[in-house]
Amino acid sequence: MNPRRKKRLLITSALVVGLSLSVGLVLFALQQNIDLFYTPSEIINGKNETGVKPVIGQRLRIGGMVLNGSVKRDPESLQVSFDLIDNGGGIVTVYFDGILPDLFREGQGIVAQGELLTATEINAFEVLAKHDEEYMPPEVAKALEGMDHLKKNKK
């Protein structure tokens, strides 16, 4: 390889490596801001990495699994409340007034956006269903029922 090419190879490689490093550092620094949501345990105990707790009145997103048997619907209106849980064992109650997505049901992972009312209660104005990366035909899902085939939410 002639020296000029070698120099260009070095410069180009340095450009790519330097940029990856700086972007990596920026992303690392912004880590907690990039997370789409808090998990219930994070709302109670603070973020895993930083220990920062959300303050009451703060607008935030929460993601977790709908606890079995916790969904309470108001027969007169669209008011609904349910508990979210995650692997860390934290439980947070979500209040919501509106139409829930099709995939919403007990045991489903969801992401809700709203305002923190008390340390463990959220008044949501948007509820989104989160589905996992597993796909299967209904027959297979039926055969697996009762087994713990659904992966738990990460973290």
Next chain:
Amino acid sequence: MWKWLHPYAKPEKSYQLAGKFLPWFIVLTVVTFVVGLVWGLLFAPADYQQGDSFRIIYIHVPAAMMAMAAYSTMAIAAFVALVWQIRLAEMNVAAIAPIGAVFTFIALVTGAAWGKPMWGAWWVWDARLTSELILLFVYLGIIALHNAFSDKVLAGRAASILTLVGVINLPIIHYSVVWWNTLHQGATIMKFDKPSMPPEMLWPLVIMIVGFGAFLGVLTLMRFRNEILARESHRPWVTAMVTEKLAGEK
């Protein structure tokens, strides 16, 4: 070791080689699209959770993967263009950028159409969706930068540098669902574990991915050939080819 590649640094040779590959890629595209789409959209079983809506995966995932594959190809070409200063590599960058942008756009639109019924929102600013949107902007930036210079040598170099800068986005897109809490689910097939999908759903998806790859190949080859012709239009070999073609038609 690389001696066999040297003749293809000549635009004429590359043009002919691309022409030889083209029909094969077209055949592969047509076959895989017909088989993959019919199998995936009509015969693959519905999902236990999402029902028939999940079938959009047969367009969404291949489009998103090829948007990233196109960018990787472009980045390699840009690297070659910068280090070895091979003009054909620059032409390759210019040829792929618009194709990659369209694939990214398809991935974003099909993703939004999938997100509305399943998640309950067209768009969410989570890490995966945002980084994919940035990929689209990077593509558009490269196209714009390339067109901003009237001097093609300068244009090629500037576009190549921007392409290399943007390559950092690729691992971010891929790992966004691992590194951060996102609404977008994790990877189904692009992981070291076995795919989280039974074979009767997976096969049509694999066929569609191959199909989109072949389609990307077809478009790239066609645009690459056009790019060579446009830049070499004053060269004797182009003139000779055109005269020969015209004579054949008479």
